[in-house]
Amino acid sequence: MAHDVQPLDPEEGGSLSKAELFWRRHQKWLEQSGYLLRPRYRDAWRPSWKGTNKEYYLAPDGVTLRRGNLIDATRVSDGALVALKQVVKARHPHEIQIGLYFSSEPLASDPRNHCVRIIEVLQVPDEEDMSLIVMPYLRAYYEPRFDTFGEVVSYFQQVFEGLQFMHAHHVAHRDCDGRNIMMDGTALYPEGFHPVVTDMKPDMTGSAKHYTRTEYPTKYYLIDFGLSRCYNPDDGPPREPPIFGGDKSVPEFQNSIKPVDPFPTDVYYLGNMIREDFLQTERGFGFMERLVADMVQDDPAKRPTMDEVVARFQAIQMSLSSWKLRSRVPERDELAIVEAYRALVHWKRRLWYVLRGVPAVPLP
Structure with missing residues (x-):
């Protein structure tokens, strides 16, 4: 995993939150898994608003996640926007099982089924108790x-x-x-x-x-x-x-x-x-x-x-x-x-x- 390098002072507007550092640490692994995070979470990121008159909150890469355990990503295979969600298995032991149940056939194709579909489950390599579920972005x-x-x-x-x-x-x-x-x-x-x-x-x-x-x-x-x-x-x-x-x-x-x-x-x-x-x-x-x-x-x-x-x-x-x-x-x-x-x-x-x-x- 890449080491964290904060591109901004933690107290400066637009800096990565503590929760966002998780996604930055795992950005390269996610890319290898087929999911590309926005530039904000990549090692080479430098704030686009620096050196301009634009405020950080008006820049596309200056907005902090509203929920640190959930992030958007682009699926490399087809460019689709997806959501990645952290699931701590000890805290929510049934979430993945139930999600996969409703995402499997024949239930997945039933028009009455309005449960969000789980596309894939990724095991976080350095955190045994955490998985990421991949879903359509809603x-x-x-x-x-x-x-x-x-x-x-x-x-x-x-x-x-x-x-x-x-x-x-x-x-x-x-x-x-x-x-x-x-x-x-x-x-x-x-x-x-x-x-x-x-x-x-x-x-x-x-x-x-x-x-x-x-x-x-x-x-x-x-x-x-x-x-x-x-x-x-x-x-x-x-x-x-x-x-x-x-x-x-x-x-x-x-x-x-x-x-x-x-x-x-x-x-x-x-x-x-x-x-x-x-x-x-x-x-x-x-x-x-x-x-x-x-x-x-x-x-x-x-x-x-x-x-x-x-x-x-x-x-x-x-x-x-x-x-x-x-x-x-x-x-x-x-x-x-x-x-x-x-x-x-x-x-x-x-x-x-x-x-x-x-x-x-x-x-x-």
């Missing part, structure tokens, strides 16, 4: 902003279907809030985007151009199986002690150490994600209120199963008119005059979609 599910209710309906349908698929195979996710739902942005951003500052062009010279999800239907994925578990149905309903993921609001975990069934908790996570990210922050989602209210009930036994959630959502979707599905999702605090103008622009574009026969609910 971006947050909510960026860019949803354009229509039909696009959001597609999102709901896919994440419901994805969790139902996991449950059907006796796997509880146990951390499926909005932080662990992502999407494939390849088609939406044909010219690419910076892998850390994802609303910017790869070279950070301006905003990344993107299309709507209606034009380019998007697939959503459940990620991060670090807390996930697979259960034997012959053993009856599983019981697990409380374990907090990103969402700390789970009712059955408050002031209790009593083991609970993790499957109803998964239902709560998705329901609360919709409640917080849509019902409380956007307008026009009243059609989801009753289902979400049932999904987030305090008593886990009263929550619907994912089979019931999917069935009820299908009925909800069937009740929505094409006009509603093609309507624009307005911002909650949008001024009336601004909303009227944006609606006019929106419907001019929507009419073109209707004439072309583009579906109101875009599904990949």
